[in-house]
Amino acid sequence: MSLKDFEEEDDSLYEHHQIIADPNQTLIRIDKFLMDRLPNTTRTKIQSGIKDGFVQVNDKEVKPNYKVHPGDRIIIALPEPPRDTEVVPENIPLNIVFEDEHLLVVNKEAGMVVHPAYQNWTGTLVNALTYHFQNLPEMEGNDGRPGLVHRIDKDTSGLLVIAKSELAMTGLAKQFFDHSIERTYYALVWGIPEPEKGTITINLGRSPKDRRVTMAFEDDSIGRHAITHYETIQDLRYVALVKCNLETGRTHQIRAHMKYLGHPLFNDATYGGDRILKGTQFSKFKSFVDNCFRIIPRQALHAKSLGFIHPVTKKRMQFSSELPEDMREVLEKWENYVQYT
Template sequence: MIFSGNFAAMMNEPMQEPDDDLFEHHKIIADPGQAPLRIDKFLMDRISNATRNKIQNGIADGFVDVNGSSVKSNYKVKPGDVITVSMPEPPRDTDVVPEDIPLNIVYEDKDLLVVNKEAGMVVHPAYQNWSGTLVNALTYHFQNLPEMEGNEGRPGLVHRIDKDTSGLLVIAKSETAMHGLAKQFYDHSIERTYYALVWGIPVPEKGTIDINLGRSLKDRRITVAYEDETIGRNAITHYELLKDYRYVSLVKCNLETGRTHQIRAHMKHIGHTLFNDATYGGDKLLKGTQFSKYKQFVDNCFKTIPRQALHAKSLGFVHPVTKEFMQFDSELPEDFTNVIDKWEHYVQYN
């Protein structure tokens, strides 16, 4: 027995988290005569357009349950097993409604464009955010944008950033650009630099975080680090301290991989949660005194930047058509610069 959905689309690496529970896309009950078979091979035979790699990634990210519990790719399906594949988004038509939403375009040619996304804008339609997204704007301003296979309903996208993260994104306008950029992301050759305001001062001041990330088994809305290398997916972040503000610091992060909430989860793992990142506990006073004056100052800082303090500042890649290396940089948005000014003033006069 099987209830089908778009497995190929949902097994693509997610970069943006939902605000609610998972939705069942597939439910398969193994036949009474089912011979023992690895679950990844089992699902490949029963779900169209699903590659073994996508299935294994989905299992690692916690999207596949057997009899109500998460399993690993080498689990052997048995007669009567109930296999469910769930996702943050309910099954839905992939048609995108074009919307006349202004775009901050920093570069454009016939093959691609680079946009500077403001905080608060969702990148693509998803649960609770079917309109007002970057993709809705793109489909209004540009016709016939290409789509990656298995990524229907997200024209032009080759990568994503979280709703409340601001900064640069490259968008493909041609098939050649899409395939060329996608390969660079796959090869980890894209240069991506983020600025983050984090709690505490990293020691050492410069380093590499190399630890697997995956969805939490307790709360799949968040990403957690796994010491066990058989769980989750490889993730690498290079960080460098830029400015010490006594209780918080400005840090530069370079992504080698691009997992869901990678910087947010990695920085929390080493004890330096992003400032005002509510999902990971950064919206609480994590460093400093308990004096009311300081607590009031921190609360005012939270109001100044009512989101995680993370900005995709620069982007570098080889143009997939001209083969020219292109580098783009962006200014920190106003809320980010304002909260930095507040901390600079505080450490100078207190």
């Protein structure tokens, strides 16, 4: 389990390293080649970076088994500039749902970035965690992200579990790796999914045109395996409230999968949900939708429930949270609209 599926807020990639292979270079896998030249970097992290397109050879993306040739020009670019991994503690209030000596569950507000990254070095959940808790553990290869075993997007609200001990981190990471943690999200989407209940099993990967965007790929050799189970729980004629259960946890998984299904999340600008996709073109309807967009100026997505086995006590833990005010208000407006029009 790693946190390489982190949130990107950048406009471009930043060149960190450029290596020119020696004229006498013997043929060797690129991941092994880079292991010898990038200090304090694990092979797993290098392989993940190659798969995610952060390594180019002669201006082209390659696979981890690519053999380096004499004279190859290798560029390692990451979605953030080099920076010290030290996290500045900040006295930011936390909405703690549960806490014991090994872990805590927090309810994150929309708009809060989970961990420091480019353009968001302060004000994050991790900055708050390091202020309120001492000596939080870190997973290998995820320096600067103490306590984190998973994350949710900046503008997604809801529940996160945080590890306070090494034992908890190891146990929780194993459950994420085994896909045994229950994660339920509520999403407001455009249109009514058909069928109303199903499973989306489509690979996801970064868009070659914009690496901040996750794309669905029907070719199994591209991207990473991703599974989302969904169920429509409220039909509002033009939009629907959908429950989504994650079996895997890819970057923007629900947002990308629902777009692939033809039902982008309401007001999700990245995936085309910030315009009218269902309904009439009458000015009254447009004004209504614009008003809803102002109420929830983000993708309408909330991490509603979280279930797992406590890594120390072995007891089943289950947590649920209320929908945030902006989602509740927009849902109420849609309910009234379809009832009276």
